[in-house]
Amino acid sequence: MKxxxxxxxxxxxxxxxxxxQAEPQxxxxxxxxxxxxxxxxxxxxxxFADNGGTWTDMPVAGGGGDAAMTALRARVLxxxxxxxxxxxxxxxxxxxxxxxxxxxSAVAEANGWADVLPESIANHMKCEGTWCAAPVxxxxxxxxxxxxxxxxxxxxxxxxxxxxxxxAAAKLSAAGIIPLAHGGQSWQxxxxxxxxxxxxxxxxxxxxAFVDLDKETLTSDGMVKVFDQMRLMRGYVDPNFSGRDxxxxxxxxxxxxxxxxxxxxxAKGEFIAAGKVPGEDFLCMSTPGEGFLYNVDSFAxxxxxxxxxxQGQDLLAKLVVGKNFQEVFNLNKGSIxxxxxxxxxxxxxxATLSSDDMAASSxxxxxxxxxxxxxxxxxxxxxxxxxxxxxHFNSDMSSEDAVQQLATAVANSM
Amino acid sequence: xTKWLEDNMPKMVLAPSFIAILIFVYGFIxxxxxxxxxxxxxxxxxxxxGFIQYERLFASPRWDTAxxxxxxxxxxxxxxxxxxxxxxxxxxxxxxxxxxxxxxxYLYPMALSMIVTxxxxxxILNPGLGLEATVRGWGFEDFTFDWLINPDMAxxxxxxxxxWQSSGFVMALFLAGLRSVDGEIIKAAQVDGIPTWRVYxxxxxxxxxxxxxxxxxxxxxxxxxxFDLVIALTGGGPGYATDLPATYMYAMAFSRGDIGQAASxxxxxxxxxxxxxxxxxxxxxxxxxx
Numbered sequence: 001m002k003x004x005x006x007x008x009x010x011x012x013x014x015x016x017x018x019x020x021q022a023e024p025q026x027x028x029x030x031x032x033x034x035x036x037x038x039x040x041x042x043x044x045x046x047x048f049a050d051n052g053g054t055w056t057d058m059p060v061a062g063g064g065g066d067a068a069m070t071a072l073r074a075r076v077l078x079x080x081x082x083x084x085x086x087x088x089x090x091x092x093x094x095x096x097x098x099x100x101x102x103x104x105s106a107v108a109e110a111n112g113w114a115d116v117l118p119e120s121i122a123n124h125m126k127c128e129g130t131w132c133a134a135p136v137x138x139x140x141x142x143x144x145x146x147x148x149x150x151x152x153x154x155x156x157x158x159x160x161x162x163x164x165x166x167x168a169a170a171k172l173s174a175a176g177i178i179p180l181a182h183g184g185q186s187w188q189x190x191x192x193x194x195x196x197x198x199x200x201x202x203x204x205x206x207x208x209a210f211v212d213l214d215k216e217t218l219t220s221d222g223m224v225k226v227f228d229q230m231r232l233m234r235g236y237v238d239p240n241f242s243g244r245d246x247x248x249x250x251x252x253x254x255x256x257x258x259x260x261x262x263x264x265x266x267a268k269g270e271f272i273a274a275g276k277v278p279g280e281d282f283l284c285m286s287t288p289g290e291g292f293l294y295n296v297d298s299f300a301x302x303x304x305x306x307x308x309x310x311q312g313q314d315l316l317a318k319l320v321v322g323k324n325f326q327e328v329f330n331l332n333k334g335s336i337x338x339x340x341x342x343x344x345x346x347x348x349x350x351a352t353l354s355s356d357d358m359a360a361s362s363x364x365x366x367x368x369x370x371x372x373x374x375x376x377x378x379x380x381x382x383x384x385x386x387x388x389x390x391x392h393f394n395s396d397m398s399s400e401d402a403v404q405q406l407a408t409a410v411a412n413s414m
Numbered sequence: 415x416t417k418w419l420e421d422n423m424p425k426m427v428l429a430p431s432f433i434a435i436l437i438f439v440y441g442f443i444x445x446x447x448x449x450x451x452x453x454x455x456x457x458x459x460x461x462x463x464g465f466i467q468y469e470r471l472f473a474s475p476r477w478d479t480a481x482x483x484x485x486x487x488x489x490x491x492x493x494x495x496x497x498x499x500x501x502x503x504x505x506x507x508x509x510x511x512x513x514x515x516x517x518x519x520y521l522y523p524m525a526l527s528m529i530v531t532x533x534x535x536x537x538i539l540n541p542g543l544g545l546e547a548t549v550r551g552w553g554f555e556d557f558t559f560d561w562l563i564n565p566d567m568a569x570x571x572x573x574x575x576x577x578w579q580s581s582g583f584v585m586a587l588f589l590a591g592l593r594s595v596d597g598e599i600i601k602a603a604q605v606d607g608i609p610t611w612r613v614y615x616x617x618x619x620x621x622x623x624x625x626x627x628x629x630x631x632x633x634x635x636x637x638x639x640x641f642d643l644v645i646a647l648t649g650g651g652p653g654y655a656t657d658l659p660a661t662y663m664y665a666m667a668f669s670r671g672d673i674g675q676a677a678s679x680x681x682x683x684x685x686x687x688x689x690x691x692x693x694x695x696x697x698x699x700x701x702x703x704x
Binding site: 015066067069070073076077091093094098184186188189233239240241242262299326378379380383387391392393394395396405412413 | 554562652663670
């Protein structure tokens with residue numbers, strides 16, 4: 001009998017102790033499940049545990065995050081949101097509008113986020129003035145990758161204008177090399193399209209068209225030229241491009257079958273994993289034209305109950321934007337840190353180029369969100385644009401028709 | 415007590431499934447209908463806004479393609495699979511020795527999931543890897559078979575794969591039907607010296623009308639809900655040339671956070687199903703009454 005009582009008393013004592021010393025807890029919903037990404041998340045998990053927290057992992061693979069978003073929707077509707085969710089772009093504000101995000105301004109201000117993050121990226125992390133998400137990395141989307149040997153053998157330099165690119169492509173075609181490695185999936189079509197649009201419309205035009213959805217810019221002569229260039233690009237890909245995955249297209253550049261690929265800096269991970277050296281085996285450069293298109297991964301913090309969870313949220317936010325994590329994570333993932341004060345000694349030449357360009361374009365206002373990767377527009381609007389882009393790219397639609405359809409589709413998606 | 419149990423047992427046993435169906439089928443149909451009248455985006459909202467989602471739906475060129483594809487795919491798939499199934503069944507019905515083995519071979523594709531079928535046909539139809547490359551390898555340099563990457567023809571490539579998958583099943587249905595025809599009538603016809611093809615067209619096939627109807631119902635619901643085959647074979651591409659209503663709905667609901675639009679497309683799909691199923695149910699019920 002006595003032992004029962006002591007047992008019960010010590011049990012209560014433990015409970016009380018537990019309540020006093022709330023352990024930071026997070027449940028993190030994310031879709032970083034592939035090799036390099038999973039490794040990057042493990043870095044964060046370890047750091048979180050080292051700081052005394054308990055991490056409950058909730059990875060949902062599949063569909064480029066679609067499956068994770070479906071899981072999130074179910075969790076939110078059942079009133080049991082995860083602590084932190086991998087979300088990006090306007091989706092953060094969309095969830096805020098549903099009234100389910102938490103305010104982490106205290107952490108952000110204590111750690112001076114406003115001073116270390118580029119302004120346009122910081123704006124993505126704010127919901128009506130309060131901080132509601134923590135940025136993890138910056139992927140640059142408007143990269144052009146090239147096989148150094150192929151370019152050298154054909155006497156081609158990295159193109160700095162689209163005319164140069166077209167000339168180089170003609171030369172490569174004549175030499176029997178596929179000028180552009182590309183996979184016919186709609187998001188890849190959209191990736192090429194936005195790089196072309198940035199080059200031809202310029203940063204201001206790009207902002208008007210794909211951030212403000214300005215009808216005049218969408219139907220302008222410049223936009224017709226963008227589609228004209230897309231028609232040319234269609235001629236530079238091989239006949240088998242339909243449905244090809246992006247990493248297979250990267251492999252074509254690697255083994256010299258194709259010369260160029262336009263793809264975000266996750267392609268670099270493929271080159272490096274194959275033991276290629278940037279600057280020697282493969283070249284990286286921004287696509288012709290001014291500007292910088294970013295794709296920023298971030299964790300949005302959801303409103304949760306309980307001190308342990310709130311503490312966990314604050315700790316997670318602090319660690320995610322911390323210098324150490326930003327460096328280690330981005331070395332693993334191939335992107336660059338979102339904060340501008342991380343030393344880049346350990347990063348490769350492509351990453352330093354990306355970081356320099358980010359700083360430069362941030363100061364002259366040409367640091368722009370990628371529409372193709374869900375940074376600029378809501379899903380329905382971005383999707384409507386992509387539908388037109390991919391329909392034009394995969395048929396013989398004229399540029400004028402495409403521009404008309406673009407305006408109609410955007411209006412219809414509101 | 416036992417009397418009461420005897421009277422009420424069937425109702426009690428059926429009640430749980432009845433309630434489950436009421437909620438999870440009809441309840442959710444009603445819910446979808448409601449949501450399709452709202453401006454729901456990321457999460458469902460419940461303020462009714464009228465037919466705005468349907469207006470958006472019918473103004474969308476992508477939906478036009480998807481809806482048109484449903485008819486191209488559905489009609490070709492059903493008609494060809496039924497003709498092919500019937501021909502195979504008649505050929506197998508000639509008392510041939512290896513019938514059991516042949517029947518299994520033709521029925522086997524049905525055992526594969528549509529994802530497997532789609533992936534296998536993706537490789538077979540890929541111009542750089544499959545059929546085209548092989549025939550060109552044999553020396554026919556001009557041979558082209560690029561349906562899979564041709565936006566105008568890709569939907570027909572899907573039809574091919576779907577027929578390959580399902581015609582064996584249709585054959586089995588018809589074979590069972592052929593066997594159920596009264597042998598005496600056929601023998602009588604043969605005694606009268608009527609040619610075999612006449613026996614089939616005038617006696618056997620007409621007496622199999624119910625089988626045609628079942629085959630049609632099974633195939634048409636396969637056609638309308640086709641989703642996995644498209645995802646595996648083309649992913650809706652090139653562009654969105656092979657989108658079907660089901661893939662359109664999935665894209666809107668799960669990739670684009672446009673639940674209202676997805677709900678309206680689901681309602682239109684349901685209406686298509688109803689236009690096929692309701693006449694069937696009607697004729698079934700009427701014939702039972704009479």
